[in-house]
Amino acid sequence: MKNLSQKRILLGVSGGIAAYKSAELVRRLRADGALVRVVMTVNASEFVTARTFHALSGEPVLSGWSDDSSGMAHIELARWADRILVAPATANTLARLAQGRADDLLAAVCLASDAPLMVAPAMNQGMWRHAATRANVALLRERGVQICGPAEGEQACGDVGPGRMLEPQALLQALSDSFSSMRLAGVKVMVTAGPTREALDPVRFLSNRSSGKTGYAIARAAREAGASVTLISGPVALDAPSGLQCIGVESAQDMLEAVMARVSDCDLFIAAAAVADYRPAEPAQQKIKKRATASSLPLEPVTDVLARVAALQRRPFCVGFAAETEQLEQHAQRKRLRKGVEMIAANLVGGGRGFDSDDNELLLVWEGGQCWLPRDSKPRLARQLVDKIATLYSQRFNKEISSEHHAKHSA
Ligand code: CTP
DSSP: OOOOTTOEEEEEEOSSTTHHHHHHHHHHHHHTTOEEEEEEOTGGGGTSOHHHHHHHHSSOOBOSGGGOTTSOHHHHHHHHOSEEEEEEEOHHHHHHHHHTOOSSHHHHHHHHOOSOEEEEEOOOHHHHHSHHHHHHHHHHHHTTOEEOOOEEEEOTTSOEEEEEOOOHHHHHHHHHHHTOOOTTTTOEEEEEESBOOEESSSSOEEOOOOOSHHHHHHHHHHHHTTOEEEEEEOSOSSOOOTTSEEEEOOSHHHHHHHHHHHGGGOSEEEEOOBOOSEEESSOOSSOOOOOSSOOOOOEEEOOOHHHHHHTSSSOOEEEEEEEESSOHHHHHHHHHHHHTOSEEEEEEOBTTBSTTSSEEEEEEEETTEEEEEEEEEHHHHHHHHHHHHHHHHHHHHHHHHHHHHHHHHHO
């Protein structure tokens, strides 16, 4: 499974002949939807030019300190990256990383970043086998760095042995695997996303500004966590994520029907859609004509999909959203109780926040707890949210298992 869509991959290229394979890796990463930025060591440009990586990644390439004109580019990149992969990682680069040096831009980015670091060693087999390299690799591994390869075989220098950089396909897979936590393996998840459209007449509707980005990012994150996912989506301008079932709906009633038809086969329900609260009471069959006088529109409430699911006797673990303009915590806890759901993810909207933007921040509230997910891109926030949901879901699941066990044994 490829999990690379919208992932921010920082590729570090150090000076080895295998650097030419990294160009192909960038091409494939882009083809799989990843966002790629490249940082080269000065020695790497002896093997492949920055222009090659610029053309393939679509982003300017940074190399020496002189490319960091503001002095902050290395920090910005360190924060930007979801993963850092150094490929090829020469013996010298591994040594510098092991020592925690910041003597060039790439080493400084690796040192400054919280993102998981992966390295793909590439060097002569003698250098790979040397005790110094073994010790550096062991130290890096101990610190949580993922060592990808090397492969064995014929080397550029004519030697045969371990030290060849893994092929781009294997590195692509390693990156993809690194995003899949499998915390929701075997769990059936249903996610609602996007706005709904409530018809006024055959050509007009009431709707809202929801872009669907949050719901889609959650569906993707749940898929990456190993869940089998059904996404029920209102009309949005987003591509259906791969590897999951996507059902398009238009109105709140359509969404309700699509959800209720599948809810019996669902363990976890995440309602991220901005469903209408009201719809025109009597949508006109023909286009409403303009009149000179003022007009009013009778509205009727629509069924709350989330509350309906939460009220079922056999029901999934339920997570809802709350968009508030003030008193976030109080409104979120009240909404959680009113809807009878396990968790509410609340955010402040208005003033350019929330709906149409690419990033967001969330307050998660549940019975007896809460946590804050600070401002981040919607895909990253979705991964953190899914992680938190997975924790609460497994606690609940374990509690149910142990109470069933208890009931059986005390009967
Ligand atoms: N929701 C739903 N069906 C509706 C309305 C809302 O499933 N007809 C879900 C949304 O997907 C979201 C949560 O309920 O998870 C939002 O609750 P809602 O009461 O609509 O909150 P707000 O939109 O924040 O509005 P208000 O503050 O007016 O209650």
